[in-house]
Amino acid sequence: MKLLSLKWVARGVNGWESPLLEFGHRTTSLHAPNGSGKTPVVQAIPFCLGFDTKFQNDIVERCQAVVLTIAHGEEVYAICRELGDFHVTVEGDEDRKLEFLSEGDLSKALFEAFGLPMPALVGTNRRMARPYLSTVLPIFYVRQVGGYDDPYRAPGNFIADQFVEMVRLVFGLSPKRSYTAQRDLLTARDELDAMQRKIVFQQKVVADMSASGDDMPLMREQLAQRAATLNARLVAMRESVDVAGAANDALLELLHDEEERIRGLRRERANLQAREHGIDSIRAEIEGEIRTLSLNEESKRAFESFFDVCGRPDCGLFESSAVSYAKNLMYLKDQIKDLEANVERTDMQLSLLDARVIAETTERDILAAKVRQRESQGTTAELVSAVQSLTRELLETEQRRAALEQLDEEKRKYIRLDAERSRIQDRIAMLSNHGRSDLEFNALRRTLQALTVKWMDALNTPNASRIVEIDLEFKFRFGGQLIDVFNGSTRSRLVLAIHAALFEYYLQDASRPFRFLILDTPKQQELASEDLARYLGYLQLVCDKYGGQIVISSTEYRHAIAEPDREWRPTYPGEKRLMYLGRASEMHS
Known part of the structure; x- marks a missing residue:
């Protein structure tokens, strides 16, 4: 899936909109002061894909919808999601238009379009649960609130062992706890x-x-x-x-x-x-x-x-x-x-x-x-x-x-x-096997361990051991210590290193659909600009090699942009600064 463009649609003549924001071939950068609306613009990308996003009241009152245009294979899809009750329309080539009133139906259609399975997993309530795009996206989307504290921060956790299940899903591995396997396990135990x-x-x-x-x-x-x-x-x-x-x-x-x-x-x-x-x-x-x-x-x-x-x-x-x-x-x-x-x-x-x-x-x-x-x-x-x-x-x-x-x-x-x-x-x-004999999963863990160390070094990560272990629950340990024991700059860098490791290895298979990594305003007070620049530079090399995209929003650090990359700047007047959303009649050229 390649990101093509993003467009906010105004609610009425006095509503707020955005220009047609085209994504860069490799890098898209948002650079503006705090309060200019960078985060809502970035949040609109996963929002169109079903992510549960809460916008401020003034945005909900003045904006009607967001349209995200993507390409997958030879197909181009315009995904329009309204603000308010869940309502999404998807327009494909040849004027095909589909309407969805629930996240489950939207996810099912997009999973099918992307060639992804939608396995029956075990929910936290022990009932059957299906993955949504919103459960997969946190692997490729580091959101501003909470996203730099944990390697996986979803809007909701309703699947047992959700992080490892989503990693296994996107890498094409069988589920750790298939619901049908659990049912078969109970049947087999009765037979025994x-x-x-x-x-x-x-x-x-x-x-x-x-x-x-x-x-x-x-x-x-x-x-x-x-x-x-x-x-x-x-x-x-x-x-x-x-x-x-x-x-x-x-x-x-x-x-x-x-x-x-x-x-x-x-x-x-x-x-x-x-x-x-x-x-x-x-x-x-x-x-x-x-x-x-x-x-x-x-x-x-x-x-x-x-x-x-x-x-x-x-x-x-x-x-x-x-x-x-x-x-x-x-x-x-x-x-x-x-x-x-x-x-x-x-x-x-x-x-x-x-x-x-x-x-x-x-x-x-x-x-x-x-x-x-x-x-x-x-x-x-x-x-x-x-x-x-x-x-x-x-x-x-x-x-x-x-x-x-x-x-x-x-x-x-x-x-x-x-x-x-x-x-x-x-x-x-x-049926009881939770990955112990899963050779592909073990190989994935070993590869990600090495790549995580590489990205830790790229970020100049202090106070964390380079002896990285990933257990069967996909919990990372650094010198035997879970990520929870780290704070501040070290923790943010570890989270970024893990996402980069996952992204780099994922991109190496050209058939995999998610080709982007979104970083919403890294904690720059905890991350030196030169370390962030080095990190983004290495990410760009990975994108050049394997065909990926990165989206980065920042307040202090301004990433150098060259064709065919794009920088999105605010263009609407505000009370104190230029804004990313505003009235069409007031947009600056």
Whole structure:
């Protein structure tokens, strides 16, 4: 956006107006005594772009409107804003005319014309808020009142972290706190809570199923071999010539296998009991440590009661001890909870093992009885008995294998849920990210740090460290000190240095729309003329290189102007001095 001209329109025949004030190609300077109306003329530029500006009553009574003409790309726009209620008309090429009755609508149209996004941000009231041109302009407009006290002074702050959000916006970076991202963050956190509940339930399912059987790979292999052996025995019995002998052998083998299984279950039960005793021992040791910690804490409290040990209530002698005590106690109690869960799981496994031992013993007794009775039974009865036993054993084996397969599926489900939880946590981390992993934003901060030092030197800034840091909230620190601790000349120079650094880096991308920097009457009582001249001279070099404009108003310092720059001087008679606004019939040539 290039500034072309500014024109004040009179209210009635006796109203005040201005001549058509054309901006310089690079520099526009207003130089006149105090009271000549420099500030209203400068304020009219952001005023036409939606800035909330309060003019004095005599100006509101005598001036109808202000017209700012700008160029952006191939388009030329005449923006006319009336004084009083918000009413703006924008005329473009080909006699197109648009009317706006609110700052939001005007900003939306100009943002679109300038190719800028209008993101949904988080407001200070936690509701959605959109940026306006008046929230962006303080980066390029240093106003007279308050503008030299802070690097960013907007007419209103209704967006959370407004300065950093506007810097990110004008430099084409994603918002720090997008409203949609905040909404998505809340949704993701709800999803995480629901997923956590699912995972806890799935953990219990897996734990219960694991407690009901051995799911080690060796057991799976043994069950597969057992099923194959039982099938082979059934086939052999069916194909055997000596049916009675095959049936007898099958019953004896089943009886032998049953005895082995019972012995294995009893060994497993003994191991679990030993493990439970070990857990009890560990638990007793941990409880002993907790008691020791408690005694030490009581001793510490007793020591604290003695004035000669800790004479002041805020001495902090035992402060680190208290913190350490709390951490250690929490850790030990967590260990106790884990042990209790292990004991509960072991008790469940013992109960299941006892039930299996009883069932297997009953089955063994049945098989033993069948073996003893085989001499009194016929061949057919013996065969039927053997087949029934083999079939039942095979069915139980297959059921155990099916249970382990179901356990595998439940474990896979747990893994899927855990992976989904990780994805949700990653999304929350991304949505919660406030610039920590924003490489472009970090690069911007580093560049601006170096440029700020350059402009501090240009202004001969005293009493401020050149170790400049910019944090994630876009707060500047000089040797670790915020700008708030500086006063007078140093503070004004720091503000000017920051604006120049932002402006220089911003101009380096020719596609960015705001190509001007407005400085409304720097505090010249705090700024030597030679320092201001050097600063403006460097700014002009930046404008020459990257295509920018500067507007400067001043009372004491008069900037040297040469073509194609412009100097605006007051041309209307006043009671004590020439004025920038006046009646058309009284304008001096």
